[in-house]
Amino acid sequence: MTRRGWAGTILVAWAASLGWLARREFFRSTGTRVTEAALSVPPGAVYYRLDVGGQQVGFASSTIDTAGSSILVEDVLVLDVPALGVLHRTTAKSRATLSRALRLQDLDATVDGDIGRYSAHGTVAGDTVFSVWLVAGSDSQFTRVPLSRPIVLPTLLPLRLAFGGELKPGKTYSVGVFDPLLLAQRDVKVTIAAESTLVVADSADYDSTAMAWVAVHSDTVRAFRVEQQTGGVRSSAWIDAAGHIVRATSPVAFTMERSAFEIAYENFRHRDTARVARASAVPQVGDVVPATAIAAGVRLPASPSRSALNELRLRLSGGDVLGLDLGTGRQRLAGDTLVVRQETAAQLAARYTLPARDTSLQAYLEPAPLIQSDHPRIRAHARAIVGREGDPARAGELLLRWVADHVDKTVAVRLPSAVQVLARRRGDCNEHTVLYVALARAAGLPARPVAGLLLVDGRFYYHAWAEIYLGDWVAVDPTFGQLPADAAHVRLVRGGLASHVELARPIGRLKLEVL
Incomplete structure (x- = not known):
């Protein structure tokens, strides 16, 4: 979607920032202290305004909630994103059962969005295997994740720091974060600042x-x-001596602040939703959609369905681009100048037939x-x-036309599942992709x-698209029906939603000047 904001990725970035699951790395020296202190973890509830x-x-x-031999932790997040x-x-x-040593025993997590539930x-078996069922609608996937060390609930990471005596300014730790909804793991650097x-x-x-x-x-x-810090993405949180979050910020101007229940919940429930929705129709400063836009120096034709823009030259400034996928394939980065060139007709001539066997x-x-x-x-x-089409480029074009023509373009805030998109036939750039x-x-075409x-x-607005292999990787935009996608598409990351957390890093800081 041309003006689809950062809404879908906020959940991914926020989950990565606060963590859904954390695997212990450098807490072994305080393990005994944490285990003993965890016996006195008090029951209670805290509330936050987002x-x-x-x-x-x-x-x-x-x-x-505490029981004789276990601790039950329930976390709830309700997010209304105004967009267009x-x-x-x-x-x-999420609902997790922990041992009294704060070790995860089982976890249930759900995300409900506009058109589906994920x-x-x-469950953890012997601290060596985490078995996960991922369910989208009537479809499910099963995987086993091997563990080298016990995993703990990430929202209890502050408790580990507090009860382990680790809340000392200047101390730094490394933690492995695992998101069960995305089945992805990444390292997080934690510093008491x-x-x-x-x-x-x-x-x-x-x-x-x-x-x-x-x-x-x-x-x-x-x-x-x-x-x-996750890769290049930074977030921060204030934690009290009892291990509860007091205030937190994400990389995309998203804040979470502890408050009284009525201020956090009742004000949210009774706010003027019609006014909020109307205000987002023409994005203003501070809304989710424009908060992700990066000002450019010139105006180009509005319709992204064109294929006329075959080269785009940009000057980058103001942001950390280390680790972003900027200078490969059809993009070339020299100093602070990025050049994006749309693939030529010669690059669409595949050098193999389907199915790919490489x-x-x-x-x-x-x-x-x-x-x-x-x-x-x-x-x-x-x-x-x-x-029976055996030419990869023609097969890619057939698939492109079908998706662009049969999937309605609607703004969505959810985790996209290919099976659910096929059934519902609507969604934004993530669903199309x-x-x-x-x-x-499924057709044997690498993508x-x-x-x-x-x-x-x-x-510049957040956008997702695809690449298919035709001898070289070629950009394809199934949302707007472009093969190859024009040079207005500036790739920052490759991979699924788990990699999209990297996109939070330059938003709000990176400036792009069209040359």
């Missing part, structure tokens, strides 16, 4: 004039700033989480669309998802 640009867009809570005049609600819930159920005193609202009363709940009593809290491309022919290329319905549709990649792989920025009306 804001973007000063506007409340969500509510979150974290509840701990419509509120898109996503609800994420859930994961995982500072200590301060924060003010938190702990009770509220209803103000009939303001027609909202307001704080009537506040408390001061001794807190420690914990900075997290073993080095096997990873791009196999199913992946949410890209169910081996599903019977996906395989059947791929056969029906491609038929995962379905196209799944169909291509992979990519993501980055799309230049429209002088601004």
